[in-house]
Amino acid sequence: MTSDYFRADAWHAGAVNFAYAGGMMLCAVILGKFSAIKSKFPVVHLGLLGMGTASLLCGLLPAEMLWPRRP
Numbered sequence: 413m414t415s416d417y418f419r420a421d422a423w424h425a426g427a428v429n430f431a432y433a434g435g436m437m438l439c440a441v442i443l444g445k446f447s448a449i450k451s452k453f454p455v456v457h458l459g460l461l462g463m464g465t466a467s468l469l470c471g472l473l474p475a476e477m478l479w480p481r482r483p
Contacts, residue, residue: 443455
C-alpha cells in the first residue's frame, strides 16, 4: 500500500512498519507496567475500537495530507 498508493519507496514502507511495531510495543509495556487492570475485556474492546477508528481515518484521508507526492 505504501508504494502503490503514496508512490513511496522501500524506505518509507520500512519507516511505517517500524513506527507501527514500536508504538504497539510501547503501549504494551506502558499498559503492563503501570496499570492494574482487573478485567481485560473492556481494555481489549477499547483497543480494537481505537485501531478501527485509526484505520478508518487513515483510509479516508487523502494521500497529500500524510506526505506530499513526488513528481
